[in-house]
Amino acid sequence: MQALLQALWQALLQVFPKLKIDSTIAEVLFNPIPMHLKKYKAGLVVGLLMALFHLVWSVLVITGVAQVVLDWIYKMHFLNNPFLIQPFDLATAGMLLLMTFVVGFVFGWFLGFFFNILHKK
Numbered sequence: 001m002q003a004l005l006q007a008l009w010q011a012l013l014q015v016f017p018k019l020k021i022d023s024t025i026a027e028v029l030f031n032p033i034p035m036h037l038k039k040y041k042a043g044l045v046v047g048l049l050m051a052l053f054h055l056v057w058s059v060l061v062i063t064g065v066a067q068v069v070l071d072w073i074y075k076m077h078f079l080n081n082p083f084l085i086q087p088f089d090l091a092t093a094g095m096l097l098l099m100t101f102v103v104g105f106v107f108g109w110f111l112g113f114f115f116n117i118l119h120k121k
Contacts, residue, residue, distance in 0.1 A: 035115075035119035036116055036119070037111075037112035037115050037116055038112065039108075039109045039112035039113050039116070040109065040112075041112070042108040042109060042111050042112035042115075043104075043105040043106065043107075043108035043109035043112065044105065044108070045108060046104040046105065046107055046108030046111065047100075047101040047102065047103075047104035047105035047107075047108060048101065048104070049104065050100045050101065050103065050104030051097050051100050051101040051104065053100075054096050054097055054100045055097060057096075058088070058093040058096065058097070061085060061086075061088050061093075062088040062093075066085045067084070067085045070083060070085065
C-alpha cells in the first residue's frame with residue numbers, strides 16, 4: 001500500500017511539477033500509523049459521546065419534544081409506541097448522564113484494551 005501511494009505521488013508530481021508537498025503530509029502518507037490506543041482516552045471519548053447523546057435526550061424531554069420524537073421513531077418502524085415520557089426531573093437527568101458516562105467509559109476502556117491486544121507487533 002505504501003509503495004502504491006508513493007508511486008501515485010510521483011505520478012502526480014510529474015503531471016504537476018510545481019506542486020509542493022508539506023513534510024507533515026508526506027509523513028502521514030508514507031509512514032505507517034502506530035496502532036495503539038490509550039485506554040483511558042478511548043474511555044473518555046466513548047463515555048463523553050454517550051453522555052452527550054443522553055444530554056440531547058434530556059433537552060428533548062425538558063422542551064416537551066421527546067414524546068413526538070419517540071412516536072415518530074416507532075411509527076417509522078411500523079410500531080405503536082407503548083411508552084409515555086415522564087415529567088423532567090433534574091436528579092434523574094443527572095443520574096442518567098453520570099451512568100451513561102460511566103458505562104461508556106468502561107466500554108471504551110475495554111475497546112482500547114482489546115484493540116491493543118489485537119494490534120500488538
